[in-house]
Amino acid sequence: MFTDSHCHLNRLDLTPYNGSLERALDAARLAGVTRFLAVAVDLDDYEILLDIANHHTDIGISVGAHPCESAEMLTLATVDTLVSLAQDPKVWAIGETGLDYHYSTENAEVQRESFSRHIAAGQLTGKPVIVHTRAARADTLGVLREQHALFGKIHGVLHCFTEDWATAEGALALGYYVSFSGIISFKNAQDLRDVAIRVPLDRLLIETDSPYLAPMPYRGKSNEPLYLPHVARVLADLHQISVEKLAQITSDNFDRMLQDAQESLQRLDKIHAALQMNNHHLNQSTLDISIVRDKGLTG
Ligand SMILES: [Zn+2]
């Protein structure tokens, strides 16, 4: 049973389903996709995605602002806002966040600040962070390492991975999962397949990133969760296991990512309680954690 670890359910082209998201989801379910993480690209997505998820037990959502959003939107996504929106149990993750210098580096500084805030919000809520990176591999690893030095292990995933092995290796060393999309099936993506074969099975996730990046043989068409098994098939072949096995492993990995993030929060809560820091304002929390770390209490 497949887990689509990254799809934009509020942006799908529902024309083939007479406008019904329910029918698009049913088509995916029939193909074995049993869980969907509906990822937000801006704060306005929150209510829409929550409404979708509230009607389905197999859908969770994320909260966040994509690095390509305007500086205004990124500025609105404060740690306080992200943390308060993420209180809903339907919020499984924080993001998507990260760095994207493909179109411009004009907002690079704002993007980096926003990225760090999302990571802080993930740490404060016990939810994994969904990292998007494009044309910014050195800075992305830079922020991940900097935040790792501040918080210790951060739970999350580099989604729609298209970078080189050195970047994957750097992220894996910090404990991140690596997720592949339909790009892995493209004819000209041999370099990426060479990277994917080296990612350990217990750190792999799969996604459609629908409606974008439809896998072969649907390349160029609007993507949907129904096509996830085509992504899985390529990865299964690379790792020389069955699609069913790949589906099971990546679903288990997804569960573990969520669970480990939750458990790390519980540990942090105990430390906070022990230090009687519970009445501090959230804005103070990043600082609190660094104090905790400096005292060597997080291990
Ligand atoms: Zn993305």
Ligand SMILES: [Zn+2]
């Ligand atoms: Zn996305």
